[in-house]
Every structure is written in C-alpha cells, then in structure tokens.
Amino acid sequence: MATYRLAERVSEDLLTQLLHNRGLTEEKAIGDFLYPDYNKHRHDPFLLHDMDKAVERVLQAVKDGEKIAVYADYDCDGIPGAVVLNDFFRAIGFDNFIIRIPHRHFDGFGLSESAVEEMHRDGVQLIITIDCGTSDRAASLRAAALKIDLIITDHHEPPSVLPEAVAIVNPRIGDSYPFPHLCGAAVAFKLAEALIERGNFSLKPGQEKWWLDMVGIATVGDMVPLLGENRVLASFGLQVLRKSRRPGLHQLLRKVRTDQRRLTEDDIGFTIGPRINAASRMDTPEDAFLMLSLQDEGEAGARVNHLEKLNNERKGVVASMTKELKRRLSEMVEIPDVLVMGNPEWRPALVGLCANGLSSEYRRPVFLWGRDGQGVIKGSCRSGGGVSVVRLMDKISEHFLEHGGHHASGGFSVKEESVFTLSKSLNQAHQDLGAAALANDEKVIDATLNLADINSSLLGHLRQLAPFGAGNSKPLFSFAGVSPLKVEQFGKTKEHLKLIFETPRGQMEAIAFFATVDQYAVTPEVGQPLQLIAHVEESFFMNRAQTRLRIVDIIENSF
Numbered sequence: 133m134a135t136y137r138l139a140e141r142v143s144e145d146l147l148t149q150l151l152h153n154r155g156l157t158e159e160k161a162i163g164d165f166l167y168p169d170y171n172k173h174r175h176d177p178f179l180l181h182d183m184d185k186a187v188e189r190v191l192q193a194v195k196d197g198e199k200i201a202v203y204a205d206y207d208c209d210g211i212p213g214a215v216v217l218n219d220f221f222r223a224i225g226f227d228n229f230i231i232r233i234p235h236r237h238f239d240g241f242g243l244s245e246s247a248v249e250e251m252h253r254d255g256v257q258l259i260i261t262i263d264c265g266t267s268d269r270a271a272s273l274r275a276a277a278l279k280i281d282l283i284i285t286d287h288h289e290p291p292s293v294l295p296e297a298v299a300i301v302n303p304r305i306g307d308s309y310p311f312p313h314l315c316g317a318a319v320a321f322k323l324a325e326a327l328i329e330r331g332n333f334s335l336k337p338g339q340e341k342w343w344l345d346m347v348g349i350a351t352v353g354d355m356v357p358l359l360g361e362n363r364v365l366a367s368f369g370l371q372v373l374r375k376s377r378r379p380g381l382h383q384l385l386r387k388v389r390t391d392q393r394r395l396t397e398d399d400i401g402f403t404i405g406p407r408i409n410a411a412s413r414m415d416t417p418e419d420a421f422l423m424l425s426l427q428d429e430g431e432a433g434a435r436v437n438h439l440e441k442l443n444n445e446r447k448g449v450v451a452s453m454t455k456e457l458k459r460r461l462s463e464m465v466e467i468p469d470v471l472v473m474g475n476p477e478w479r480p481a482l483v484g485l486c487a488n489g490l491s492s493e494y495r496r497p498v499f500l501w502g503r504d505g506q507g508v509i510k511g512s513c514r515s516g517g518g519v520s521v522v523r524l525m526d527k528i529s530e531h532f533l534e535h536g537g538h539h540a541s542g543g544f545s546v547k548e549e550s551v552f553t554l555s556k557s558l559n560q561a562h563q564d565l566g567a568a569a570l571a572n573d574e575k576v577i578d579a580t581l582n583l584a585d586i587n588s589s590l591l592g593h594l595r596q597l598a599p600f601g602a603g604n605s606k607p608l609f610s611f612a613g614v615s616p617l618k619v620e621q622f623g624k625t626k627e628h629l630k631l632i633f634e635t636p637r638g639q640m641e642a643i644a645f646f647a648t649v650d651q652y653a654v655t656p657e658v659g660q661p662l663q664l665i666a667h668v669e670e671s672f673f674m675n676r677a678q679t680r681l682r683i684v685d686i687i688e689n690s691f
Contacts, residue, residue, distance in 0.1 A: 263316025
C-alpha cells in the first residue's frame with residue numbers, strides 16, 4: 133500500500149513550488165525546462181558513438197544502390213523509428229530498401245541469426261537496426277560471415293562485449309554524447325539528421341521536422357525520462373503530431389473521436405500507443421508501421437480498421453484471461469501472498485495487462501505466464517503494493533532463465549522444470565525476505581489544494597509543466613475533507629468509478645478507470661468527508677472540454 137508525504141512548503145507561488153519539487157531551483161534550469169528550445173537544447177548528432185562511420189556507410193550504400201534493410205523492434209519505439217528512416221529514404225528518392233520487424237510471439241526481441249539469414253536470401257547488403265542490436269552479438273557474427281554490413285542504432289545498455297558492426301550508434305556507449313536517455317526512434321532521427329547534414333540532398337530546409345511526430349510518440353510511449361533533450365523532442369513532437377498530415381493518424385483519431393489539435397501525452401499513452409502495440413501482440417507489427425507510413429487514404433484507412441479490430445480483440449482476450457484467473461481465485465480456499473498463475477495457451481505479450489488489474493484489485497504481487505511461439509515460458513509481474521517483484525525474483529534466481537525489471541513491475545522466463553513449483557518458491561521467498569521484500573512506495577504530494585483552487589491559473593501552470601511522463605510526473609495534489617455528492621460506477625460494465633463534488637464553479641467529476649469503491653483505504657460514501665489524492669487534468673473527449681480530477685487514492689484525512 134502506498135504511503136504519502138507532503139512536499140516541503142518553500143513558496144506561496146504554486147508554480148515555484150511545483151518546480152522546486154522537481155529539483156528545479158536555478159534560474160537557467162527553470163528557463164530551459166519551461167521554454168524548451170529546439171535549436172539550443174539539442175545535441176549534435178555527430179557526438180553519438182560511431183555516427184561518422186554510420187553516415188559514411190549509409191551514404192555509400194545510397195550512392196551505389198545497395199539493398200538496405202531497416203530492422204526495427206516491434207514496439208511503440210521501434211516502429212515509429214522505422215517510419216522515420218522510411219520517410220528519410222523516400223524523401224531522398226531512394227527506394228532500394230525494405231522494412232523488417234520481428235514477430236513478438238514467434239521471433240522475440242532483437243536481431244536474430246535466422247532474421248539475418250532471411251535478409252541475406254533477400255539480397256540485403258546493409259542492415260540498419262532500430263531500438264535493438266546492442267546485445268545481439270551472435271546475429272552480428274552471422275551477418276559478418278554472410279558479408280552483410282551492420283549498423284546498429286539503439287539505446288539499450290551495452291554488454292561487456294559489443295557486437296561486430298560497422299557502427300554502433302548508441303548514446304549509452306562512450307562518454308561523447310551528453311545525454312544518454314534518448315529512445316530508439318530518437319537515435320534513428322539523429323541518424324537521419326546526420327545523413328541530411330552530410331548528404332547534400334535536395335530537401336527543403338527543416339523537412340525532417342515533420343518526422344518529429346514519430347519521435348514524440350516513441351519518446352512518450354517508451355517511457356524514457358522526459359527531461360533534457362527528451363523534453364525538447366516530446367514537446368516539439370507533440371506540436372508536430374497535432375499538425376501531422378499522416379492519413380493513418382487522421383483516420384485513427386477520427387475513429388476514436390479525439391481532436392488532433394488538442395493531442396497530449398495521454399493520447400499517446402492511451403490511444404496511439406496501445407494500437408501500435410496491439411499489432412505485435414495480436415498479429416503482425418507491420419500493420420502498425422503501414423498505418424503510420426502509408427500516404428494513400430484508402431490503404432491507410434484499411435490498416436486503421438484492422439488495428440482497431442486487433443485492439444478490440446486484445447481487449448476481449450485479456451477480459452477472457454482475467455475471467456479465467458478470477459474463476460481460479462474464487463476456487464482457492466486461501467489466496468496466497470503472491471499470486472502465481474499461468475496457461476501455456478496464453479501469449480506472454482498479454483499477461484502483463486492482466487497482471488496490472490489483478491495486482492491493483494488484490495493488492496499483492498502477481499506473476500502470470502504463458503508460452504511464446506518458440507516454446508519458452510515467459511511472463512510478467514506487477515507489485516500491487518509495497519513488495520518489490522525484483523527482490524522476490526532475485527531470491528529464487530535459480531528458477532529463471534532470465535528476469536529483470538524494477539520494484540513495481542518486471543518480466544521473466546522460467547525453466548521448464550520450475551514452472552510447477554514457481555508459486556511455492558515465490559511465496560516462500562516472500563516469507564523468508566519479510567520486511568526486506570518491501571520497496572519504498574512513498575509518494576510525494578506536491579501541494580494541498582481546495583476544490584476552489586482548480587481554476588484557469590492552475591491549469592496554465594500544468595500546461596507549462598507538461599508533457600508529463602517518466603522523470604516529470606504529473607503533479608499530485610491532496611484535497612482534504614471533501615464530501616462527494618454522488619458515488620457511482622460507469623462504463624459498459626460499470627468498471628469505472630466516478631465521484632461528483634460541488635465547487636464554487638459548479639460540479640466537478642473525479643474519476644478512476646477500472647476501479648471500484650472497495651479498493652481504497654477509505655470507501656467513498658455520499659456526504660462523508662474523505663481525503664482525495666488526485667491529479668488535475670483537462671479532457672477533450674468527444675470535443676467536450678472538461679476539467680476533472682483523476683483519482684490516485686482515497687485515504688483518511690491525515691494532512
């Protein structure tokens with residue numbers, strides 16, 4: 133269960149307080165944060181490790197008409213990155229290239245030897261990876277043996293022994309690049325920028341800025357820290373996204389009734405990102421790539437319809453899995469401290485979505501597993517409270533082929549012989565660790581407010597601080613002693629919670645998606661005072677402007 137601490141009060145001015153809570157106290161740092169500058173606050177792409185070598189090799193391939201393969205990861209970082217290089221090659225009039233995206237279920241993450249061999253059969257002479265490759269030494273050696281040159285663009289932590297490649301462009305290698313936290317699509321964009329600078333192409337000045345919509349999607353969607361250069365890329369990426377001419381995006385946003393002119397990082401997280409990921413979770417990831425890259429209205433629209441169908445299928449499959457899990461739980465005499473369940477018929481790509489819901493509802497760690505297309509048992513885990521799932525896995529590491537993550541969530545693959553005893557082992561680890569299993573789940577409340585304080589000035593401050601995400605979390609506020617006028621569930625199956633409060637400006641809603649009244653420390657009741665922990669947000673769903681609260685927790689009045 134989360135605990136809360138009120139940030140030290142340093143100023144009567146709320147914006148100053150919010151900036152201080154984010155470690156921003158110096159005038160220059162505050163100015164850079166509030167007013168990101170595209171030209172001043174980004175770094176030279178040639179500072180990236182091996183960028184000179186990468187540019188030289190790509191320009192040679194373009195000049196000689198060699199066949200290039202862009203090999204991108206299947207998520208909402210790799211796929212937008214593939215669109216960036218696709219747009220670059222199209223813009224310079226080069227068409228001897230192919231896009232390859234591995235299948236999440238059957239191929240798994242990264243560049244594989246079999247993928248290299250397939251591209252060799254296709255006559256590929258140069259492979260450029262996006263958002264993968266730094267750890268794929270075996271595949272790099274296979275490429276070298278087949279006389280295929282390899283350029284890796286990636287952002288993941290490098291291993292002690294690097295792959296064999298013409299160039300490895302990664303901000304985490306070496307110390308020449310000042311900012312190590314770029315996402316994979318941003319590294320691909322940097323490569324495109326460097327190629328334009330050295331390539332003497334007939335492009336309109338600044339044409340590459342139209343590709344920032346993809347960088348914005350990836351920077352927000354991949355949850356890299358939205359600080360420094362990433363804040364610039366996310367901010368300007370959102371600006372371009374609001375004006376993007378991509379037919380697929382236009383049709384997707386119309387279908388989900390979202391106003392493109394008012395897109396925020398939340399729309400990436402809850403609308404665009406899930407549909408990109410649905411392609412790889414349920415079918416072929418190329419569908420998402422084509423939706424974002426196609427210029428023909430009809431073809432792009434067909435991809436949008438297909439992705440919407442896949443996303444709905446994903447929801448249905450997850451609902452069915454959750455129903456089965458709850459049936460199993462209802463048959464248990466006693467629910468263990470750590471929930472461990474699985475089914476070899478489940479896709480590992482979907483179990484994390486189920487674990488999210490169960491861990492929140494049952495307030496305990498949840499480990500769920502399925503079997504991937506290569507026969508490996510893989511799963512996801514969520515904390516559901518103060519227990520660190522990483523510490524639990526570390527305690528019984530001998531049972532895992534791989535495991536990792538952070539305190540709140542993680543992933544794992546299990547040895548075949550260990551899957552049947554995994555529940556017993558994890559629960560024993562929980563018991564043996566005791567208090568050592570707990571992670572610090574303290575959340576800092578930015579300020580205490582009254583409902584009357586939610587006004588245009590506050591909304592203006594929040595817009596200045598946005599976009600929010602990793603490294604720049606949404607301000608968290610406490611509203612003490614507030615009494616709801618109404619408490620109700622809404623949605624098709626009444627799966628969402630809504631509280632309605634009276635304010636000097638009229639009624640205000642406080643909502644929580646996929647939540648019920650009984651999952652909080654205090655059960656909200658009409659007319660009964662409570663302490664609400666919430667974000668303040670603006671919603672424009674179905675073109676209806678609304679200021680509302682997003683419920684984080686409901687607790688007893690304590691500060």
